[in-house]
Amino acid sequence: xxxxxxxxxxxxxxxxxxxxxxxxxxxxxxxxxxxxxxxxxxxxxxxxxxxxxxxxxxxxxxxxxxxxxxxxxxxxxxxxxxxxxxxxxxxxxxxxxxxxxxxxxxxxxxxxxxxxxxxxxxxxxxxxxxxxxxxxxxxxxxxxxxxxxxxxxxxxxxxxxxxxxxxxxxxxxxxxxxxxxxxxxxxxxxxxxxxxxxxxxxxxxxxxxxxxxxxxxxxxxxxxxxxxxxxxxxxxxxxxxxxxxxxxxxxxxxxxxxxxxxxxxxxxxxxxxxxxxxxxxxxxxxxxxxxxxxxxxxxxxxxxxxxxxxxxxxxxxxxxxxxxxxxxxxxxxxxxxxxxxxxxxxxxxxxxxxxxxxxxxxxxxxxxxxxxxxxxxxxxxxxxxxxxxxxxxxxxxxxxxxxxxxxxxxxxxxxxxxxxxxxxxxxxxxxxxxxxxxxxxxxxxxxxxxxxxxxxxxxxxxxxxxxxxxxxx
Amino acid sequence: xxxxxxxxxxxxxxxxxxxxxxxxxxxxxxxxxxxxxxxxxxxxxxxxxxxxxxxxxxxxxxxxxxxxxxxxxxxxxxxxxxxxxxxxxxxxxxxxxxxxxxxxxxxxxxxxxxxxxxxxxxxxxxxxxxxxxxxxxxxxxxxxxxxxxxxxxxxxxxxxxxxxxxxxxxxxxxxxxxxxxxxxxxxxxxxxxxxxxxxxxxxxxxxxxxxxxxxxxxxxxxxxxxxxxxxxxxxxxxxxxxxxxxxxxxxxxxxxxxxxxxxxxxxxxxxxxxxxxxxxxxxxxxxxxxxxxxxxxxxxxxxxxxxxxxxxxxxxxxxxxxxxxxxxxxxxxxxxxxxxxxxxxxxxxxxxxxxxxxxxxxxxxxxxxxxxxxxxxxxxxxxxxxxxxxxxxxxxxxxxxxxxxxxxxxxxxxxxxxxxxxxxxxxxxxxxxxxxxxxxxxxxxxxxxxxxxxxxxxxxxxxxxxxxxxxxx
Numbered sequence: 001x002x003x004x005x006x007x008x009x010x011x012x013x014x015x016x017x018x019x020x021x022x023x024x025x026x027x028x029x030x031x032x033x034x035x036x037x038x039x040x041x042x043x044x045x046x047x048x049x050x051x052x053x054x055x056x057x058x059x060x061x062x063x064x065x066x067x068x069x070x071x072x073x074x075x076x077x078x079x080x081x082x083x084x085x086x087x088x089x090x091x092x093x094x095x096x097x098x099x100x101x102x103x104x105x106x107x108x109x110x111x112x113x114x115x116x117x118x119x120x121x122x123x124x125x126x127x128x129x130x131x132x133x134x135x136x137x138x139x140x141x142x143x144x145x146x147x148x149x150x151x152x153x154x155x156x157x158x159x160x161x162x163x164x165x166x167x168x169x170x171x172x173x174x175x176x177x178x179x180x181x182x183x184x185x186x187x188x189x190x191x192x193x194x195x196x197x198x199x200x201x202x203x204x205x206x207x208x209x210x211x212x213x214x215x216x217x218x219x220x221x222x223x224x225x226x227x228x229x230x231x232x233x234x235x236x237x238x239x240x241x242x243x244x245x246x247x248x249x250x251x252x253x254x255x256x257x258x259x260x261x262x263x264x265x266x267x268x269x270x271x272x273x274x275x276x277x278x279x280x281x282x283x284x285x286x287x288x289x290x291x292x293x294x295x296x297x298x299x300x301x302x303x304x305x306x307x308x309x310x311x312x313x314x315x316x317x318x319x320x321x322x323x324x325x326x327x328x329x330x331x332x333x334x335x336x337x338x339x340x341x342x343x344x345x346x347x348x349x350x351x352x353x354x355x356x357x358x359x360x361x362x363x364x365x366x367x368x369x370x371x372x373x374x375x376x377x378x379x380x381x382x383x384x385x386x387x388x389x390x391x392x393x394x395x396x397x398x399x400x401x402x403x404x405x406x407x408x409x410x411x412x413x414x415x416x417x418x419x420x421x422x423x424x425x426x427x428x429x430x431x432x433x434x435x436x437x438x439x440x441x442x443x444x445x446x447x448x449x450x451x452x453x454x455x456x457x458x459x460x461x462x463x464x465x466x467x468x469x470x471x472x473x
Numbered sequence: 474x475x476x477x478x479x480x481x482x483x484x485x486x487x488x489x490x491x492x493x494x495x496x497x498x499x500x501x502x503x504x505x506x507x508x509x510x511x512x513x514x515x516x517x518x519x520x521x522x523x524x525x526x527x528x529x530x531x532x533x534x535x536x537x538x539x540x541x542x543x544x545x546x547x548x549x550x551x552x553x554x555x556x557x558x559x560x561x562x563x564x565x566x567x568x569x570x571x572x573x574x575x576x577x578x579x580x581x582x583x584x585x586x587x588x589x590x591x592x593x594x595x596x597x598x599x600x601x602x603x604x605x606x607x608x609x610x611x612x613x614x615x616x617x618x619x620x621x622x623x624x625x626x627x628x629x630x631x632x633x634x635x636x637x638x639x640x641x642x643x644x645x646x647x648x649x650x651x652x653x654x655x656x657x658x659x660x661x662x663x664x665x666x667x668x669x670x671x672x673x674x675x676x677x678x679x680x681x682x683x684x685x686x687x688x689x690x691x692x693x694x695x696x697x698x699x700x701x702x703x704x705x706x707x708x709x710x711x712x713x714x715x716x717x718x719x720x721x722x723x724x725x726x727x728x729x730x731x732x733x734x735x736x737x738x739x740x741x742x743x744x745x746x747x748x749x750x751x752x753x754x755x756x757x758x759x760x761x762x763x764x765x766x767x768x769x770x771x772x773x774x775x776x777x778x779x780x781x782x783x784x785x786x787x788x789x790x791x792x793x794x795x796x797x798x799x800x801x802x803x804x805x806x807x808x809x810x811x812x813x814x815x816x817x818x819x820x821x822x823x824x825x826x827x828x829x830x831x832x833x834x835x836x837x838x839x840x841x842x843x844x845x846x847x848x849x850x851x852x853x854x855x856x857x858x859x860x861x862x863x864x865x866x867x868x869x870x871x872x873x874x875x876x877x878x879x880x881x882x883x884x885x886x887x888x889x890x891x892x893x894x895x896x897x898x899x900x901x902x903x904x905x906x907x908x909x910x911x912x913x914x915x916x917x918x919x920x921x922x923x924x925x926x927x928x929x930x931x932x933x934x935x936x937x938x939x940x941x942x943x944x945x946x
Contacts (some may be wrong), residue, residue: 061805106886109888110888110889110890110893110894111890113843113893114828114832114843114844116839138654148883148884151883152884186887240556271824310829313830313832314832314833315838316832316833316835316838317833318836342897343894344898349822352822353829355587356783356786356787356826358642359587359788360787360790360792360830364789365588365589365789366588366589369586369587378769392534401802410928411621411624411817411934412582413582413932414580414582414935414936414939416584416936417583417584420816424580424583424586424787424815424816424817425583425816427901428884428900429900450945456881460885460886461884463887463889464886466889
């Protein structure tokens with residue numbers, strides 16, 4: 001009863017504030033609401049501030065944005081929807097946000113495993129990249145990664161790679177949302193051979209994509225150990241001047257801490273703060289080597305953090321202090337890292353792993369609850385990307401990025417708690433429909449903006465090339 | 474060429490040793506081999522001693538056992554198969570072995586999470602069991618768990634619960650293989666109110682099922698902290714007398730170690746050895762609180778070990794010393810534990826988690842390789858159950874427990890290494906066909922021995938009952 005009353009007040013309020021049109025005819029005094037898309041039935045897990053969970057709910061979408069969110073009966077009263085998706089028995093949740101990827105590296109999935117980070121990078125990844133990464137490789141790898149992510153319900157991702165302009169083009173065509181950082185570092189890489197070229201490419205790239213509704217172009221200096229102090233400052237300056245996010249690996253491994261200590265006499269995060277690179281535009285990946293004082297620095301500067309539990313485990317990089325980050329209310333989201341070090345782009349497994357890893361690592365089974373893990377993959381990810389006013393929850397006025405998930409597969413039967421089931425029992429293949437910016441990009445598990453069989457064919461052609469390139473001297 | 478020659482020699486050798494019939498007619502001098510089922514094409518990951526991986530392979534099955542294993546061309550030459558399954562483009566692997574479950578607890582999936590083991594057990598699990606567990610509950614929960622496990626390619630499981638006779642009945646009817654232990658402890662439980670009753674039930678249960686081709690009935694004293702010394706010895710005596718496995722939780726948590734230390738003046742494994750309960754019939758679940766000396770004890774007595782990484786993480790029980798166990802060549806397999814503490818029965822996630830957890834916990838990315846993790850879920854699990862001569866690999870003469878797995882899903886594209894892809898990229902839903910004891914129990918993802926919609930309906934009826942029981946005083 002109380003819920004219905006709240007919904008009614010909400011609808012009345014909405015009629016005053018909303019940009020939606022109320023059609024009224026002389027014959028009918030009751031107003032008719034219009035919307036582009038109605039999702040009806042099912043349970044809406046909003047992830048709004050009150051963490052409302054609305055059973056038998058409904059959501060309207062108009063002009064790519066979320067309109068009404070409430071009980072089905074209240075929302076659908078006098079509603080005229082151009083298109084309706086029935087979600088009865090399903091769960092409607094915010095699209096998942098992958099805060100750290102190297103999307104074209106999907107083509108390197110499993111080329112080398114069970115190795116030290118340095119050995120893995122220098123003996124396998126760098127040579128494989130040197131011999132194979134072209135703009136075409138990046139496009140094929142991006143389409144593969146996009147298809148895998150959309151299948152698993154990811155609606156926004158934050159990337160760092162080369163030829164990021166091609167990644168933006170593929171991402172935009174697929175209808176996916178991305179914070180896409182052109183990776184720049186002090187040595188020659190596949191797309192740019194000098195720092196000056198890399199900076200010029202990045203500026204042009206950012207300006208080209210900045211007005212695109214789906215793409216947030218970014219500047220991505222690789223890491224404190226691969227980019228000089230002068231160049232880090234220059235990258236930060238570019239980010240400020242263009243008002244673009246700055247994406248960077250930070251405090252990832254003991255070797256990095258040692259390197260910075262030896263060269264700068266302090267730890268990574270301290271160093272990055274001292275040179276003025278910590279800012280509310282920074283999205284820092286990993287943040288494993290961080291003590292309480294450094295976490296306070298990240299908090300003070302509103303830095304976003306991408307936590308990548310599975311990649312960090314597989315490379316034995318360490319365990320990020322996530323319980324402390326959550327206790328301090330830092331902006332922390334989840335990421336998969338590249339498929340070469342994970343070996344997939346599956347945020348459901350990251351949620352499950354994050355919740356379990358921090359319990360065993362801290363010895364406290366109460367830390368990183370299912371709700372907190374789910375929050376990291378949704379509204380927390382949005383905060384990490386400094387986009388919490390636009391995405392990450394199902395709320396009026398936000399971009400319509402949301403997914404519909406089956407909830408009655410065998411491994412989900414029976415259910416008692418939504419967050420627990422989303423984090424500990426639901427799998428990527430339980431995602432049925434994906435909507436990004438109001439556009440349906442997957443319906444009944446069929447990708448609508450990407451051609452799966454062509455993607456696989458193209459990827460397998462690269463497989464052969466990669467194998468040949470690695471066996472040649 | 475060399476492979477073909479080996480295969481040819483194998484076939485000749487086989488014609489002498491095999492029990493298969495060679496049909497010969499006056500018209501045809503070439504012998505015709507018969508088999509019940511031929512699986513042809515695809516890559517056979519045998520997990521035999523040489524870890525043979527046979528691309529474009531084939532496997533024959535006759536009388537519930539594996540016959541020929543080799544290259545397709547060699548195996549199928551002059552072969553007459555009653556039934557053929559085309560596995561081209563797929564991977565054929567040994568059925569997975571889940572070494573630790575409480576299968577009916579699938580009905581408690583997610584009733585309580587993110588809690589201390591003691592709080593979880595005493596405030597939620599024990600009351601929920603006391604109010605709900607009947608023989609019918611056990612049957613419904615078992616069918617639910619069997620369906621989930623078969624869907625994910627599990628062909629053998631080792632269980633501990635109450636009403637284990639009903640579990641054996643459901644398992645046998647579903648065509649699943651099980652080592653099924655009736656759980657006995659010092660306080661009243663749903664099926665037996667006294668120790669004497671429990672022992673009598675167990676003896677009757679073991680004798681009833683011992684000749685069943687799928688069921689290995691077992692004696693399952695719960696744990697060193699819930700069963701007295703006298704009763705542990707009695708259970709061991711019963712196991713010896715009936716020649717039945719002994720299944721037990723062992724060295725699971727610090728609280729157990731403290732309890733045994735306080736009462737017996739030594740640690741759990743030392744105590745269990747001292748009272749003569751360590752044996753080559755024992756299957757010990759968890760084994761987290763184990764030092765090098767204790768691991769040597771387990772080795773000396775040929776104890777089987779069920780490692781449950783996800784459950785141990787979720788309950789913050791600790792991390793079992795698996796790299797040491799593997800270095801000592803202990804009999805260690807993987808388990809999910811009950812779905813109430815995991816929250817699923819998915820061995821693919823256990824493999825992935827095992828490989829990653831031990832890397833980050835030891836700081837060494839080379840420990841628990843993909844091949845070792847895959848071995849733990851197959852031949853290692855067979856060794857943990859003391860059944861390595863019967864199951865766990867695809868070899869002539871073993872029971873025909875094998876599964877066919879898709880290898881071209883988006884998250885598996887491209888592939889470079891079979892073990893890496895099986896452990897780090899493949900998911901439970903990629904299992905296409907499941908064969909147990911030569912019988913096809915899942916074909917093209919359709920369960921043939923269990924009715925999925927009825928199972929879900931029955932489970933959801935219990936959901937309502939459980940919720941009502943927990944809200945009543």
